[in-house]
Amino acid sequence: MLAGAMKAFAGRLILRVDAILPVLRVSCLLLGLLGLAAVYSGPVAAQELRLITSPWPPSNFLDTDGQPTGISVATVEALKRHVGVTTPIEVLPFARGYLIAQSTPNVMLFTGGRTEERIAMGFQFIGPAVMWTHVLLARKESPLKLPDLASVRGQGLTVAGVRSSWQIELIKAAGILTVETEDHATGARMLLAGRVDLWITSRLQASVVLTGIGQRPDAVEAKYTVRKSPSYLMISRGTDPALLARWQAAFKDLQATGFFRQTAVTWGKRLGLPLAHDPDQGFYVPLSGRDPAS
Numbered sequence: 001m002l003a004g005a006m007k008a009f010a011g012r013l014i015l016r017v018d019a020i021l022p023v024l025r026v027s028c029l030l031l032g033l034l035g036l037a038a039v040y041s042g043p044v045a046a047q048e049l050r051l052i053t054s055p056w057p058p059s060n061f062l063d064t065d066g067q068p069t070g071i072s073v074a075t076v077e078a079l080k081r082h083v084g085v086t087t088p089i090e091v092l093p094f095a096r097g098y099l100i101a102q103s104t105p106n107v108m109l110f111t112g113g114r115t116e117e118r119i120a121m122g123f124q125f126i127g128p129a130v131m132w133t134h135v136l137l138a139r140k141e142s143p144l145k146l147p148d149l150a151s152v153r154g155q156g157l158t159v160a161g162v163r164s165s166w167q168i169e170l171i172k173a174a175g176i177l178t179v180e181t182e183d184h185a186t187g188a189r190m191l192l193a194g195r196v197d198l199w200i201t202s203r204l205q206a207s208v209v210l211t212g213i214g215q216r217p218d219a220v221e222a223k224y225t226v227r228k229s230p231s232y233l234m235i236s237r238g239t240d241p242a243l244l245a246r247w248q249a250a251f252k253d254l255q256a257t258g259f260f261r262q263t264a265v266t267w268g269k270r271l272g273l274p275l276a277h278d279p280d281q282g283f284y285v286p287l288s289g290r291d292p293a294s
Helices: 002-041 071-083 094-103 116-120 149-154 166-173 184-192 203-212 241-255 259-271
Strands: 050-053 089-091 107-113 124-139 158-162 177-181 198-202 220-235 276-278 282-284
Touching: 050 071, 050 094, 071 089, 071 107, 071 124, 071 220, 071 241, 071 259, 094 107, 107 124, 124 184, 124 203, 124 241, 149 220, 158 166, 158 184, 166 177, 166 198, 166 220, 177 184, 184 198, 184 203, 184 220, 198 203, 198 220, 203 220, 203 259, 220 241, 241 259, 259 276, 259 282
Parallel strands: 050 089, 050 107, 124 282, 158 177, 158 198
Antiparallel strands: 107 220, 124 198, 124 220, 276 282
């Protein structure tokens, strides 16, 4: 009797499995097709670049409405139109954006220097976008003569600069007296108030900072050029080569138009500086007899 019951149960189990098998076969077929679609759709619809920048006026910053603006932002917006995308530009602290770009493919981080360390990390570079001329600034009509950093140290001058920035660290390493500030605006105020002798920043950035605190850009004079460093649109390691090539080609095409010349004129008027553009430098402030270090 027990053997008969077990035989009947086994028969019902086989019938149930036979009924389920067609459903399982269809499900597996659908999953396989979806997997193939995912594999073959990659090259057809490549991921677009994630666009990240950080506050660094006048290259990139937020306007009064909280929207990204600046010289480099204008360039990226023009490239977006050329490439045919509408990807929004994210504004993040540089440290956070840099971390994302180090670990994520298909990211553009702008702008940044083309260093050996970053090349070794696999970054690609489009540009240069902006040439930063880092200078020691004094109050207008200051009689200071500074042929080199040794003369700054020799005269016992004090320099203000942003805390932990490479600029102020370089000045400290030269044995020069420093005052470290939380931001560039504080350094500018200290200089104009006579609390320090010099302020280290870039000539382009100084113009925006001074305007932001209600001062004229020509309230200061550059006395010594510390370093000139071009900055680029940085593309993260592992980015789709076809995607990178599209943006590189767009930048090259843009250079063949009047965009960069017109942008230099527009932003030069806003900043009160003789802004210019050169393919080998990006946007820059030309040298002048009155302000030789600008």
